[in-house]
Structure formats: C-alpha cells, structure tokens
Amino acid sequence: DQGEQTLFEERHLRYISPLGKGNFGSVELCRYDPLGDNTGEMVAVKKLQPNKLSTLEDFKKEVKTLSVLDYEYIVKYKGVCYSTGRLSMSLVMEYLPYGSLINYLDSNRLCVNTWRLLLFASQICKGMEHLQTLRYVHRDLTARNILVASESLVKIADFGLTKVVPFDKEYYRVSQPGDSPIFWYAPESINESRFSHKSDVWSFGVVLHELFSYCDINSNPKRLCMREIGNNVQSQSISMYLANILKNNWRMPAPPNCQAKVYSLMRQCWAYDFEERPCFSGLGNQIEAIMQDERE
Numbered sequence: 001d002q003g004e005q006t007l008f009e010e011r012h013l014r015y016i017s018p019l020g021k022g023n024f025g026s027v028e029l030c031r032y033d034p035l036g037d038n039t040g041e042m043v044a045v046k047k048l049q050p051n052k053l054s055t056l057e058d059f060k061k062e063v064k065t066l067s068v069l070d071y072e073y074i075v076k077y078k079g080v081c082y083s084t085g086r087l088s089m090s091l092v093m094e095y096l097p098y099g100s101l102i103n104y105l106d107s108n109r110l111c112v113n114t115w116r117l118l119l120f121a122s123q124i125c126k127g128m129e130h131l132q133t134l135r136y137v138h139r140d141l142t143a144r145n146i147l148v149a150s151e152s153l154v155k156i157a158d159f160g161l162t163k164v165v166p167f168d169k170e171y172y173r174v175s176q177p178g179d180s181p182i183f184w185y186a187p188e189s190i191n192e193s194r195f196s197h198k199s200d201v202w203s204f205g206v207v208l209h210e211l212f213s214y215c216d217i218n219s220n221p222k223r224l225c226m227r228e229i230g231n232n233v234q235s236q237s238i239s240m241y242l243a244n245i246l247k248n249n250w251r252m253p254a255p256p257n258c259q260a261k262v263y264s265l266m267r268q269c270w271a272y273d274f275e276e277r278p279c280f281s282g283l284g285n286q287i288e289a290i291m292q293d294e295r296e
C-alpha cells in the first residue's frame with residue numbers, strides 16, 4: 001500500500017551494520033529514527049554501488065520492480081532515500097532479522113524438519129507464481145536470495161536481475177551475462193542467455209536441492225557440479241562443460257535422507273526441454289500433496 005512512508009530522509013537514516021553485498025549494491029542495516037530517540041524502526045537499505053556493470057538505470061528498474069510486488073512471500077518495499085550529496089539513491093526495505101535462508105538452514109538444520117522445508121518450498125513457489133502473473137522473470141533464484149521472516153515464513157528478495165518478459169515473446173534474452181550463478185542456470189540460459197518462467201522453474205529445482213541439503217556448503221550446487229566437471233577446468237570453459245554434462249543427462253544426486261517424491265520434483269524442474277518442466281502452480285500442488293502425506 002502506497003500509504004506507508006515511501007520517502008526516507010537521509011539525515012534520519014542511522015547506519016548500524018553491513019548485511020551483505022548483492023548484485024549491484026550493498027545492503028546495510030539502518031534505523032530510521034526521525035524522533036532521534038532510538039524508537040525508530042529497523043530497515044534494510046540497499047545502496048547503489050556505481051560500478052561498470054550497474055547503472056542508476058538498472059537500480060531504478062530494481063526499485064520499480066520491488067515497489068509493484070506487494071505480496072506476503074516477497075520482501076517488502078518500504079521506499080527510497082535520495083542522497084543530495086552523492087546524487088544517488090537507496091532502496092529501503094523491511095529488515096528480516098532471521099537473515100538469508102542459507103545462514104538459517106546451515107545453523108538450524110537440527111530443528112527444521114521435512115515438513116518445514118516443504119512449507120518454505122511452497123511459499124517460494126507461491127512467490128514465483130505471483131511474479132509470473134506480472135510477467136517477471138527473477139533470473140537469480142537461489143537460497144542466498146531467500147530471506148527468513150520467521151520460523152514459518154520465507155520471502156523472495158534481490159530483484160537486481162529481474163526482467164519483464166516482452167508481451168510478444170515467452171522469454172527474455174540478455175546481452176552480456178554478468179557474474180551469473182551458472183550452477184542455478186537452465187541449459188538454454190547457459191547456451192543462449194535465454195530466460196523465461198521455465199528457466200526460473202529450473203532454478204527453483206536447484207533451490208529445492210539446497211533446501212533439502214540444509215544449504216550444506218559441502219554439497220552445494222557449485223561444489224557438486226565442479227566435482228562432476230573436474231576441479232582443474234579453467235574458469236572460462238566451465239559453462240561449456242556444465243552445458244555438456246547436463247546435455248548428457250547428468251543431474252545433481254538426491255540430498256542425503258531426501259525422500260523420492262521430493263527428488264522427483266527436482267528432476268521434473270530439471271527437464272532438459274523447458275516445455276516439459278512443470279509450471280509453478282503445478283509444482284505448488286505437488287508440494288502441498290506431499291505436505292499432506294507428511295502430516296499424517
């Protein structure tokens with residue numbers, strides 16, 4: 001709702017600590033404290049790091065994208081802060097204290113059971129379904145870009161690479177792929193820089209793998225793929241090797257103790273032909289059905 005504060009005055013934005021580095025900018029924890037008595041709310045502030053890759057235009061698109069995405073499974077947009085001095089702007093978002101899914105799962109694996117992993121998966125699925133209704137392709141769906149709002153709520157964040165699929169096409173083609181997370185990329189994204197809702201579905205399958213691996217660094221997608229490719233391959237040819245093993249039908253193995261029905265979901269998302277991959281609504285239904293069985 002636009003009623004909420006959308007313009008934040010820089011002088012009331014108190015820096016507290018760094019949260020992390022994103023695609024085009026860094027995110028900091030700040031307190032917006034107009035009364036100056038430390039009663040103000042905590043916010044996450046994304047500052048544009050003007051470098052060769054990112055421009056103010058890209059950042060404005062990210063702000064625009066987030067400002068129209070008002071949904072419970074998507075990190076909340078709060079507004080913007082224009083800094084007079086540096087002729088720059090910052091994106092102000094809600095601050096989620098539980099942090100990113102990667103850190104949360106890695107440090108809470110013992111108290112997160114299968115049912116909760118499935119709950120998180122269904123929420124990410126619903127968030128992606130909402131994105132699709134607005135013809136947005138996320139292009140950077142990874143556990144690193146999912147935030148934990150509470151023990152039973154996760155939200156999709158970081159829309160720095162999000163693009164709108166043109167009305168007359170079913171995909172978006174990028175010109176120069178930046179420092180892209182190729183181990184989350186569908187084959188057509190690696191080979192042709194072609195992104196669609198179906199390539200987001202492939203990435204969702206990789207996020208499912210991360211979820212059921214509790215984001216264990218020893219079995220993360222990059223580690224598993226590099227082990228298959230061979231760790232001594234030069235960096236510029238990794239994407240070619242990755243495309244090859246995927247063409248030859250290699251896929252990441254099931255995480256330890258992952259039930260067959262869940263691994264089957266991952267394999268559906270990793271269909272080489274994007275037409276054969278399920279859509280997010282179909283995935284959501286399958287996840288909910290497995291949750292029912294888990295419940296009984």
Ligand SMILES: C[C@H](Nc1nc(-c2c[nH]c3ncc(Cl)cc23)ncc1F)C(=O)NCC(F)(F)F
Binds near residue numbers: 156157
């Ligand atoms: C670059 C920033 N990195 C990080 N952010 C946070 C974070 C905690 N709590 C947060 N609340 C709101 C926001 Cl926007 C971020 C955080 N924690 C660790 C990070 F490395 C980021 O945006 N990452 C994408 C995503 F938000 F999905 F985690």
